[in-house]
Amino acid sequence: MPEAVYADLSRCIACHACELACERENESAKIFVQVVRGLAAVPVSCRQCETPLCAAVCPGEALNYRDSRLEYDAEKCTGCRLCVLACPFGTAELRAGVVERCDLCQGKEIPACVATCPSGALFCAEAENLGEDIRTRRAERIKKALGNPEPAGRRVNR
Amino acid sequence: MKEVMIRPERCMGCRSCEIACAVEHSESKDLFSAIGESPVPCKRIYVEYIPDLAVAIPITCRHCEDAPCTTVCPTKALSRDEVSRRVIHSPELCIGCWTCSMVCNYGVIGRQKEARVAMKCDLCPDREIPACVEACPTRALVYAEVKDFSGIKRSQAALKLAKGMQTGSIP
């Protein structure tokens, strides 16, 4: 099942812990947080696309989409940088002739960025289940709006 | 534009809308043949059951005016149809990056397993009334313009008030 790191933007607090955790585990950060107009922070990392455009342009078959996973073979990579130019999100980088992108910390139970996120904004999930939480929360809110308003003060009559 | 409006107080959680939706988006458009189809037909409306409150509420695409999903889609696979004002999805342009799903405020963008692309309510372009609305036994789903829907609610409120005046007690 394809998984990716997603962010609940309403929770991100721009602390950069994910970047530093990634740097610690993978030498260079592959997730990038920035504050937009002083009002919101958005972490951006590889989206683990299911029709990866980076692989579509790879001439040497170094990037391959197999079994719901993008595989990278550094041996076959020629460093032509076409993948970097194809990525709509600007999250693939070529450093010292090697394509660097988030590989979800292979070999670890959960990616370092997700494990470290203090506010719980980052989560690793399968695309199918993405909407579930949000739908439940919506439903709960609608239900609350429907119900009787809560009493105006719990202790007025004490 | 007409939208699928929800009257959650009427929903009894029978999930008829979900089934009707999946069947409508199948090859055969028939429940019994649809079950065996590949790709498996998928629903685009979701009845959310809240165990703590013991209620069910259907949630479906609101076709937002300023839809976040269309803003973030890099390939314009999700876009607003200028004529019908619906938020439509073109699977051939979808690269499966799931950013739309991440930013959707209702969580109603699903994944089509076999094609590995996004999937969402299209308001049944081949039908006059969307399948879910037609299938709803309690009329919890209404296919109407926003202003008409408000009209329906107003008349209901008026009716309640009128009844109360007759019996002398306010409900």
Place this chain on the structure above:
Amino acid sequence: MKESTRTLAPEEEKCIGCRACTSACPEKLITFSEEEKLRSISFPANCSSDCELCALACPEKAISFIFPDEGEKSRVSLESQTLNFELVPCQKCGTAFATRRELEKVRTAISEKIPLPSTGGFWMELCPGCRQAAFREKQAKTIIQARKF
């Protein structure tokens, strides 16, 4: 085949200026330089080693070798060859980030996968950094709306 010299023949029409060959060459004989709006790649006239790494790395198969004894002396150039490529500036920050040909190549390859409009995706005109920023800006839009203080 042990040849002492052979000539490198890059084909200007095919080459897109991606620099794969520059990093592939074990002896760093192929070099590149960038000026404001121009990327130049210099190929040596001759190279003595018998590897073919540059030719293998080339995504466009634009490099071939000519051996003098093959009787094609007319095509042999004895001087080093420099190819120039126009660089495209990022629409947002203005940094020249790729050659026009590279982008064309990417556009074509993507179009085979998904039917993009002829202009390509919006991101084609932006450098990777600005793509990230643009993407971020779009994602943040709804959150910012909710946070107007």
Place this chain on the structure above:
Amino acid sequence: MPEHPVNEGSLCPKGNTTLEVLNHPDRLKFPLRKTENGWERIEWEAALDLAAAKMKGSLEKSGPDSLAFLGSAKCSNEENYIFQKIARLLGTNNVDNCARLCHASTLTGLGKTLGTGAMTNPISDLASSECIFVIGSNFAENHPPVSRQVLRAKEKGAFVIVADPRITPTSWLADLALRLKPGTDIALLNGMMHVIVSEGLWDRRFVRERTRGFSELEQNLQRYDPETVSRITGIPSADIIKAARAYARAGTAAIVYSMGITQHSSGTDNVTACADLALICGHIGEKGTGILPLRGQNNVQGACDMGALAEFYPGYGKVGDPEAAGRLQTLWRTDELSEHPGKTATEMVEAAGKGKIKTLYVIGEDPVNSHPDSSQVKKALENLDFLIVQDIFMTDTAEYADLILPAAAFAEKEGSFTSTERRVQWVEPALLPPGEARADLEILFGLAEKLGLDFPCRGAGEVLEEISVAVPAYGGMEKERMKKGFGLVWPCPGPAHPGTPILHTESFKTPDGFARIIPVEHRSPAETPGPEYPFLLTTGRTVLHYNAGSMSRRSKSLLKKEPELYVEINPADARTMEIRDGNKLFLETRRGKTEATARLTERVGQGVLFMPFHFPGTNALTAGSLDREAKIPEFKVSACRIRRY
């Protein structure tokens, strides 16, 4: 560790780069003595002899009060306990720690109202609050894992109010953001209480059965109607009313505050006002309620509990109280303890400047950068006869030292630490200290021996046993017990006691068990902007650095992201002064001047400047005006002028 009750396995950026700091080549590895030709490496034995000789020298020549001890809230409980024990056995109460600079007003403010100057509820309790009122705290940047609990509460529908002069990532999480003028917290709190009392939203039963002093408060509040308060604070009166109603009506509501409340010349009063608000609404003593002052270092709470304070013995027995002194005298087998309170951290520096203090022993502190008015601090340090600095890095303060003792960092020694929520946890060494660096405890015991003090060198575990006798709240703290789970929460008076996560459930720790509601008045900060110094400068933290920065400024990856001192300025102000983003600015207050890079942002309001205090320079500007009771300096408000460089 995902199962840890506080952070649930998450780490903030500083935590993620700890190894970079611990393994830094700049770590101090050998004892150093200052000579005419610079630093000279000496043996431990010689270093301790020298320190002891100098201390004895001052003691004999100028009396015990010419010695001063500045402890560290980054050191363990055991180390702080032995540190203050050495000071007190030498006959002085001149022992203090950096809590003086961050949460001294919490001790006094909450002490006189609730009886205990500590966080009333654990952090995880926030998740079950229905309303969270955050004032003067930017926990999203300073205590990132706290935001996890606040978000959890929000998910359940909690209403979050954030009062802060700046728009911070904490305000992003708010349902209602109150942007008040710096230094007007009491006006806001009184204004909210005015609304609560006049609308009858206060908890009559709680006030009647558990508190004293409501009628005085009621009278005092009359002047603070929303319109007046709105004029003082700059917050629309409708928002004040909204906040008051939300807080009072919620079933459970918590107040979270930090240095935005405490670091004022009215710090104690600010804290008192917070306590009053919680008390009249009865939001105390239950899960999801309470007052949560968030501390800034790993062991601020512990250092205070251990009595590394000028006016308190271990366990908060007041200096001068014969009963408290008597208990210690029996335990320490001594018959002399100084009866008059010692000098606080800020007063020590002042006294050093006047020549009253001859020898200063500083552990893990950097007063040159962390105290207000740096130039005065530097002068004072130069004026000392002998300065001993025990640290892990060559700090700006260490440059003034005569003797430097290299210490082990937290991961290289064992001991117990008390977190902000009173959770005492045992730490085992994971790494070896670099070079000849030693654990602080070992150094202190070595020094005590040289000083001829009568206590044998022991392990941290044995010191903890003594602490459990000296500090009643630590009575049941045992090394093995703490290691089993995730520590114990004090008060834990006996070995079978499970610990007390929530304080004040039945009665308050005051002599009669009733909480005190104490009315307080709004006062203007000691310094307000005027024609000469038109801007109001406030200071604080950023997410990427830690306190005076001696550690975090040594992490390459942190420094890459936040390399230098900057000052935030509102774009409208910048426009009139023709300042652009990235310009070098020249800042000047009545005390000093410094340079910083301009950062144009709407995060600060007009007329307000913000600077982080992690870089040398910021505290050259700040004022030394102190709170009367807590002696905490007013870091948060200074009048300032700027010009382009």
